[in-house]
Amino acid sequence: MIELHGVTKVYSNGAVGLNNVSLRIEKGEFVFITGNSGSGKSTFLKMLYKEVEPDHGKIIINNKDITKMKKRQIPYLRRELGMVFQDFRLLPNKTVYENVAFAMEIVGASSKEIRRNVPVVLGLVGLSRKARCYPNELSGGEQQRTALARAIVNNNPILIADEPTGNLDPATSWEIMNCLQDINKRGVTVIMATHEREIVNALKKRVIEISSGQISKDVYEGGYDDEVEYSHVFI
Numbered sequence: 001m002i003e004l005h006g007v008t009k010v011y012s013n014g015a016v017g018l019n020n021v022s023l024r025i026e027k028g029e030f031v032f033i034t035g036n037s038g039s040g041k042s043t044f045l046k047m048l049y050k051e052v053e054p055d056h057g058k059i060i061i062n063n064k065d066i067t068k069m070k071k072r073q074i075p076y077l078r079r080e081l082g083m084v085f086q087d088f089r090l091l092p093n094k095t096v097y098e099n100v101a102f103a104m105e106i107v108g109a110s111s112k113e114i115r116r117n118v119p120v121v122l123g124l125v126g127l128s129r130k131a132r133c134y135p136n137e138l139s140g141g142e143q144q145r146t147a148l149a150r151a152i153v154n155n156n157p158i159l160i161a162d163e164p165t166g167n168l169d170p171a172t173s174w175e176i177m178n179c180l181q182d183i184n185k186r187g188v189t190v191i192m193a194t195h196e197r198e199i200v201n202a203l204k205k206r207v208i209e210i211s212s213g214q215i216s217k218d219v220y221e222g223g224y225d226d227e228v229e230y231s232h233v234f235i
């Protein structure tokens, strides 16, 4: 579903974003991208949604080479991808329901589809009773669950999460991790960047560790501090 072939990005100030990274992520996987701050995790995710372009290499998503994609095709790519971030990025003057519905409006969904899908995803993240609240009336966890609902409401097959628990206390972080696992069980491929060891160690998912822009570890059912280094899947 996602393939990187020799992907390299050096920023104009000389900082290395990614250095010759090749990997493959299959449909339905749950993958943690780990590594220290500045190692290249966000650069990797940003390349998937074309906020950052590689200098070299190829990125294929659903059989399409997105590095060749024209600017005007980017909205089509982003329909495939749901995204959540550390800082939630909700629209403050819209309710929970309206924030989620808006993601459908901008891709041209009918009001019938909107009335059908929005309650389903709000139910999935446990927010049916908060549908009329505004973001500033919600806890951090509820705001992030709203963002999760918005990220999957268009039946997006891939969910990209960049440090989604970074602003949350441990108990709330688990709430979000449970939602992410529920979403993954529905068939959505989940790719989550994090440097939180406890979360990675507890969940036993695939762990791809990046250091200085290169893959330093790729382990299935792994933990953050696994000593064993498996050679990752070169393609």
Ligand code: ADP
Pocket: 011, 012, 013, 015, 016, 017, 035, 036, 037, 038, 039, 040, 041, 042, 043, 044
């Ligand atoms: P992480 O998400 O793992 O903390 P990033 O992908 O954000 O890492 O950053 C990788 C490296 O690229 C770091 O050295 C960072 O300073 C640098 N970097 C990231 N974004 C930019 C940018 N827009 N311009 C210049 N350097 C950047």
Ligand code: MG
Pocket: 041, 042, 043, 162
């Ligand atoms: Mg980052």
